[in-house]
Amino acid sequence: MKRILTYPILEDANGSSILEFLKQKHYSRSVIVQLKKTENGILIDGKWAYVNHILKKGELLTIQLIEPGEIAAKTPAIQKKPPFSIVYEDQDLLVADKPAGMPVHPSVGHDKNTLADAVCDYAAQKQESYPFRCINRLDRDTSGMTIIAKNAYSSCILYEQMRKRKIGRTYYAIAAGSVPIKGTISAPIARREHTIIERTVDAAGEPAVTHFQTLFYGSGLSFVKLWLDTGRTHQIRVHMRHIGHPLIGDFLYNPGDNTMQRQALHAGTLRLLHPVSGQPMVLCAPLPQDMKAAAEAFFPAAGIFRQPQPYDAATF
DSSP: OEEEEEEEOOGGGTTOBHHHHHHHTTOOHHHHHHHHHSTTSEEETTEEOOTTOBOOTTOEEEEEEEOOSTGGGSOOSSOOOOSSEEEEEOSSEEEEEEOTTOOSSOBTTBOSSOHHHHHHHHHHHTTOOOOOEESSOOOTTOEEEEEEESSHHHHHHHHHHHHTTOSEEEEEEEEESOOOSEEEEEOOEEEOTTOSSOEEEOTTSBOOEEEEEEEEEETTEEEEEEEESSOOTTHHHHHHHHTTOOBTTOTTTSTTOOSSSSOOEEEEEEEEEOTTTOOEEEEEOOOOHHHHHHHHHHOGGGOSOOOOOOOOGGGO
16 A cells, blocks of 8 residues: 655755654654655655755655555455444544454454454455554453554554544443542552453552543443543553442453443544644544443433534543
8 A cells, every 4th residue: 555645845844854854744763764665765856865865945755655565465255344333534544433342453362353354354345455553452342433544654643642642532431320420530550460451550550540521320320421641451441440430341340240241331532633634633433332222221311312422622
């Protein structure tokens, strides 16, 4: 898969080297190295150029990102609908609404029917080729949006946004008991001793901050909106148990509860800057049927249950 980006050189870039220009555009060192090794990866006015070339106003810098063919190696025999919904897609990223029960990556005991496999098949059907680069992972039984970068440049930009906490994520959950109207949970999280899966609040762990707001209460349960400052493994599930309100259906942190067949947690909204254009994006994924049915059953006073909405300014 090839992605071509063009940059007309303006006055502010006059006298800079191509290397300096690319670094200002947040191209990572590894992407620049890849471009130097790619035939016609860096062109000035259609001619190959070294990265130490000094730019002049009026020149046209062309960057050609050519992706390895990892994904296209698996070509399905027939066209089929992907087992995930596509919230947004362009040349630089794919935002998938992952269903509950689907692991993001292959792992021990879950090496098939992963999101990586599904994206692989989907890309092959479109005759596209790019490695599977997932920016924000979700637990197997958590539904909702995850971002896949379709080229090396968008990948480094999106990972940098994630590292600097510029990708806003709002989740929706059904929790046991009457959760306070709103609050912030700041409690470090570490792996529980003698297990590779379970996490726990531990003073020696990594900092973790979760904000929440209760939207509805009924039937001894709360429907809660949550957003994160950090992204620790199982963060919401661990924090909600920590304050005495574990998620329903959570076999790990609320064992014995079978109100739902999986933890009632959905990644419903995303806020980010487009990795190439820089334009703000707000994306929403509707509640899956199992959570929607549960919410309508447990909170009848809410009427027709509202789907996730874009962020309001007061949230951030």
